[in-house]
Amino acid sequence: MFKLKPLILLLSITVPATGLAQSPEQKGLEIAQAAKAYDKGFTDNTANMVMTLKNKSGQTSRRLIRIRTLEVEGDGDKSLSIFDEPADVKGTKMLTYSHGLEPDDQWLYLPALKKVKRISSRNKSGPFMGSTFAFEDLGSQEVEKYTYKYLRNEPCGEMNCYVMERYPAYRFSGYTRQVAWLDTEGYRVIKVEYYDRKKSLLKTLVASDFQQYLGHYWRPGLMDMVNHQTGKSTLLEWKDYEFKTGLTDRDFRSQTLKRIK
Amino acid sequence: MRYAVAGLGLLLISVSAAAEFSGNVAAEAAIFSESPQFEDQFDDNFTFSFQPKWDGEWNDGDDLWSLELFLRADDKDAGREHADIREALWLHVDGDNEWRIGINTMFWGVTESRHLVDVINQIDRVEGIDGEDKLGQPMIHLKRYQDWGVLDFLLLPGFRERTFQEKEGRLRTPLVVDTDQAEYESSEEERHIDYALRFSQTYGDLDLGISWFKGTSRDPVLLPGFDDQGNPVLTPFYEQMTQAGVDAQLIYENWIWRLEFIRREAESNDYDAYTAGFEYTFYGILESVVDLGWLLEYSADSRPDDEADILNNDVFLGTRFAFNDAQSSEILAGFFIDADNQSRSFRVEGNRRFGESWKGTLELQTFSDIDPDDLLAALERDDFVLLEMAYYF
Numbered sequence: 001m002f003k004l005k006p007l008i009l010l011l012s013i014t015v016p017a018t019g020l021a022q023s024p025e026q027k028g029l030e031i032a033q034a035a036k037a038y039d040k041g042f043t044d045n046t047a048n049m050v051m052t053l054k055n056k057s058g059q060t061s062r063r064l065i066r067i068r069t070l071e072v073e074g075d076g077d078k079s080l081s082i083f084d085e086p087a088d089v090k091g092t093k094m095l096t097y098s099h100g101l102e103p104d105d106q107w108l109y110l111p112a113l114k115k116v117k118r119i120s121s122r123n124k125s126g127p128f129m130g131s132t133f134a135f136e137d138l139g140s141q142e143v144e145k146y147t148y149k150y151l152r153n154e155p156c157g158e159m160n161c162y163v164m165e166r167y168p169a170y171r172f173s174g175y176t177r178q179v180a181w182l183d184t185e186g187y188r189v190i191k192v193e194y195y196d197r198k199k200s201l202l203k204t205l206v207a208s209d210f211q212q213y214l215g216h217y218w219r220p221g222l223m224d225m226v227n228h229q230t231g232k233s234t235l236l237e238w239k240d241y242e243f244k245t246g247l248t249d250r251d252f253r254s255q256t257l258k259r260i261k
Numbered sequence: 262m263r264y265a266v267a268g269l270g271l272l273l274i275s276v277s278a279a280a281e282f283s284g285n286v287a288a289e290a291a292i293f294s295e296s297p298q299f300e301d302q303f304d305d306n307f308t309f310s311f312q313p314k315w316d317g318e319w320n321d322g323d324d325l326w327s328l329e330l331f332l333r334a335d336d337k338d339a340g341r342e343h344a345d346i347r348e349a350l351w352l353h354v355d356g357d358n359e360w361r362i363g364i365n366t367m368f369w370g371v372t373e374s375r376h377l378v379d380v381i382n383q384i385d386r387v388e389g390i391d392g393e394d395k396l397g398q399p400m401i402h403l404k405r406y407q408d409w410g411v412l413d414f415l416l417l418p419g420f421r422e423r424t425f426q427e428k429e430g431r432l433r434t435p436l437v438v439d440t441d442q443a444e445y446e447s448s449e450e451e452r453h454i455d456y457a458l459r460f461s462q463t464y465g466d467l468d469l470g471i472s473w474f475k476g477t478s479r480d481p482v483l484l485p486g487f488d489d490q491g492n493p494v495l496t497p498f499y500e501q502m503t504q505a506g507v508d509a510q511l512i513y514e515n516w517i518w519r520l521e522f523i524r525r526e527a528e529s530n531d532y533d534a535y536t537a538g539f540e541y542t543f544y545g546i547l548e549s550v551v552d553l554g555w556l557l558e559y560s561a562d563s564r565p566d567d568e569a570d571i572l573n574n575d576v577f578l579g580t581r582f583a584f585n586d587a588q589s590s591e592i593l594a595g596f597f598i599d600a601d602n603q604s605r606s607f608r609v610e611g612n613r614r615f616g617e618s619w620k621g622t623l624e625l626q627t628f629s630d631i632d633p634d635d636l637l638a639a640l641e642r643d644d645f646v647l648l649e650m651a652y653y654f
Binding site: 259 | 281283285316318322325352354357359366367368393404406411461463468510512514515517542544545550552585586587588589614617618620651653654
């Protein structure tokens with residue numbers, strides 16, 4: 001017995017030093033956990049989004065959406081999207097209680113009928129407002145939504161990035177795999193490649209123009225999502241980010257959807 | 262006096278400065294494919310509608326006001342030419358209480374083919390036969406949020422009569438309804454104060470609502486009579502009623518199950534009615550981004566056939582294509598089949614956006630194999646195509 005002790009001691013010293021026992025899967029998971037932990041405590045935020053859809057021949061169409069998000073301890077975030085343009089959907093509002101692997105709870109307020117409708121949110125792979133973003137690309141990023149595999153570190157612009165693969169754990173995801181570039185300091189998601197169910201490259205997201213809020217939280221000013229198979233792209237311009245605005249659960253109730261301006 | 266005028270002017274300026282203005286203006290052309298069943302009915306029609314809305318808020322969003330109007334000018338159908346205040350409301354939020362005072366339009370219920378539980382607002386029948394266009398209702402409404410559910414208390418002073426087509430209009434009753442001769446069971450007539458209560462709550466994937474209404478029925482009994490020139494007409498008679506209702510919706514994977522049930526007690530009849538069914542959605546059909554939904558709903562009514570409304574033993578089969586494209590293109594099609602006499606009505610509606618501000622709708626409605634005793638018999642020759650172009654601002 002006493003002979004083993006030095007061996008165990010020796011192992012416990014050498015393993016962290018060489019990093020041999022940490023698999024790429026564990027390292028990927030640790031990065032994802034660290035990214036989530038880094039963003040923790042933002043409490044709530046509001047922002048305005050200009051979404052420009054562009055088709056293959058270059059025709060554009062524009063949407064204006066205001067977004068309010070509330071951080072929820074131990075579950076996915078609550079978010080409210082208020083549509084201001086195009087004019088025919090003005091006043092439409094979408095409320096989402098996101099959950100990790102369970103389908104989200106989602107309600108839609110339809111101003112023409114003055115009706116709040118609970119909708120099925122199982123299909124997270126569907127396009128958001130006719131854009132190249134799917135609902136699952138815009139939803140709150142929870143660690144358990146994927147399994148991970150760390151690939152390498154490499155420079156990305158002026159930063160240094162972790163490159164890792166993410167495999168959706170959600171059964172109805174539209175993807176088999178994603179490759180994500182996260183910067184090593186602020187866990188900013190710089191770029192994501194999305195591979196479809198047939199494992200071919202479907203889309204690439206490039207985020208840029210990052211701003212830091214409250215001296216800590218990073219948010220992109222621009223997100224450009226190109227669909228390589230259809231030639232369509234969508235540019236999101238994020239404006240007027242505000243954090244810790246005092247939003248509470250009361251601002252995210254399905255029955256208040258009708259009155260919210 | 263001068264100060265009062267100046268004050269009012271200032272108030273108007275500050276209100277309009279704080280107000281947001283939105284709405285739409287629409288032109289609609291309809292062509293009926295068969296010659297009319299009743300004398301004087303038109304073959305085609307052209308009509309305009311205008312629906313402006315102003316709203317604003319103060320006290321950091323704890324107080325809100327809104328004004329929404331609806332106006333229709335109609336080429337041939339005087340019954341359709343009307344104006345209505347859909348909303349003229351002051352809304353005050355006080356923690357878990359919300360007060361709404363003024364005129365409002367609301368929607369209760371979950372089923373797609375029939376709206377049994379939805380009894381607060383009168384139906385604006387001349388605007389459509391599906392009961393989804395409604396007249397503004399004066400009310401004092403308290404909504405209270407509790408941990409165990411949401412409670413709505415409504416006091417409804419001032420009754421709105423249902424609108425009906427005049428003799429030139431298509432899609433009408435065989436005899437014209439003479440709205441000038443409306444009568445009431447209550448001696449207080451349209452000044453009778455109605456009230457309603459509702460409890461609603463979400464339990465995971467289940468949404469449940471239980472409602473209760475006591476007051477003047479929004480559905481008139483149509484009685485034979487004569488107008489002042491001695492022509493036979495129908496006259497609306499508005500009874501007092503008590504209605505209890507339940508509505509429930511359950512989401513499970515690609516299924517949405519829906520149920521509405523009511524028990525209504527009134528002088529003419531005590532009866533139960535329900536609509537129940539499901540919607541099943543195939544997402545991204547044929548490896549596209551198009552979603553295809555199927556709807557099946559069944560409606561029943563315990564009244565004898567000759568006293569029941571149109572949906573007394575009817576099946577609704579519907580389908581919904583959502584193209585998920587930049588123009589938000591959509592096609593909805595629905596079949597009603599009467600299980601007793603096989604009378605059928607069919608409607609298909611397609612709409613899409615043009616540019617950033619226009620929306621076009623094409624609608625086709627047919628009635629076929631209508632049983633002469635079915636309430637639809639009056640609409641048998643009213644198949645139509647309708648094109649609407651709306652400009653939103």
